Amino acid sequence: MNLFAEIRTLVTDSLTALAAEGVLPAGLDHAQVAVEPPRDPAHGDMATNAAMVLAKPAGMAPRAIAEALAARLAQDPRVAGAEVAGPGFLNLRLSAVMWQGLVKAVLTEGLSFGKSGMGAGRKVNVEFVSANPTGPMHVGHVRGAVVGDALSRLLAFAGWDVTREYYINDGGAQVDVLARSAYERYREANGLEPEIREGLYPGDYLIPVGEALKARFGTSLLDKDESVWLAEIRDIASAMMMEEIRGDLAALGVRMDVYSSEKALYGTGQIEAAIDTLRGMGLIYEGVLEPPKGKTPEDWEPRVQTLFRSTAHGDDVDRPVMKSDGSWTYFAPDIAYHFNKVQRGFDELIDIFGADHGGYVKRMKAAVSALSNGRVPLDIKLVQLVKLYKNGEPLRDVVEQAGADVTRFMMLTRKNDVTLDFDFAKVLEQSKDNPVFYVQYANARINSVLRKSREAGIDCSDAALAQADLAILSHPAEIEMAKKLAEWPRLVEIAAKGNEPHRVAFYLYELASEFHGLWNKGNDDTSLRFVQEGNAATSAAKVALARATGVVISAGLGILGVTPVEEMR
């Protein structure tokens, strides 16, 4: 049940009826007509811009349209009042029954309340994390993981068919470096002094890899040339690192549907096929790039390269796909991988990159645009860096200390393209300064209400509460609470439309705030307490409101991947 959608339909139906009566010209486009919560609650429950939007095409004064529309809407039983205001806004007040009915709808629909059919089952692929398999995840990856996971849950809730995917960059030079680093740890495991040269990975996390190599090869690879062991150690080490990363993701509560390997693309002809496809479109050529404008690198020299004409699809310069030694650049398998996603039949692609990869956005979009003939949109979300206060902690420690739920919520309290401060002290604090706690506390209070209510002998199943006499919910503060709940389905659609899961976190904070406010009013006005001594009918209605709030909090936290707590400890 989406009240805003319902009333919007009422408005557009009324406009159509007015056109049929000749009050408005026929054939007006209603696409720009919006029904929204007004900025100022004093303006009513919902406002529509219909009159202002239609004034010009209808050739009428906005207020004239608004008045005609108001008169018509006022006849509908759902509408308690319609007033023209300002330059032509039409402010609507809904009858109390609507809000009471909404509470019932939440209890009836449960965690499905707010689900949307907006995605219409379209297949979307969300690629995220995709950290190189050269070490454990760090805090920066965590944010990408959380954003991608929450976005996936959000899109699924809004009606998309979602595939979560991890692209393993195991085909380039960085895994050779990994292998050489692991080899040194292997020597170390055999009692030799490791030589961690400049450019190798120095991290302790490779020590167990060295041990494993010793267990497997004994001393047989010592003093052997790298040509003997490189490929094998590379595979072993990167597999072990992927295990590490899968463990990190699991600790965070992030699940992937598909792991795709870059290395697996080599030798299958897929890269060649993708490039040939582009060649067939006349988008591959041999050429020389201009030096970067303004700043020419010291060692720049004109060089003939195999280039992708990405400028034909919106990029600023064309991009090399092949090195002079005839091997592919990193970009070529990336193209093939995205081509693969297109061929698998996805209707939409989403990539979540670290902000340091911002320079690849245009070329990646150009490739997808070309390879799908403009059919498949690719949205790339850049996730800004995380500033960790308390420094240098590897991921497991962060999650172990703060908890996956807290970590996840905090990572979503910022838009993806803004840097995020992750302060341990704050995050673990049990106070209203900590948004995670604040939202969880509201849920805990709701559970407390349900407990008390059950002790008072009231049936608190959702089915029973939905049957309560909700007309009892008439106090303005209670109606306000219901109005906030009514925004949930609308928020889901807005967040899904923009691929912006952080909106859910902000909404939950507002919802919790509304609830804490209502709770506290019970201190001064005992008639606003949820459990009313000796009055089962009144209690049931009020508890129903609390429970409905709890349902929406749970649904919202579910999208963030955060477990709602029953009580604070």
Place this chain on the structure above:
RNA sequence: GGCCCCGUAGCUCAGGGGAUAGAGCGGCCGCCUCCUAAGCGGCAGGUCGAUGGUUCGAAUCCAUCCGGGGUCACCA
């Protein structure tokens, strides 16, 4: 220098064509014989970086500029 992101209250940030621009923190003033005060209410605080433009209307869209960050041809 090119491209991308950011610039909104003292601080951290929402809002991204609509009516007097919001929240939290910090500051000041209030609220516990009462379901969890781990909370709630109120006050003070703004030329929405600047300047032009688009239109009935701009924090929001466009252009130019100013700050801050990222990135920039055979590294992924």
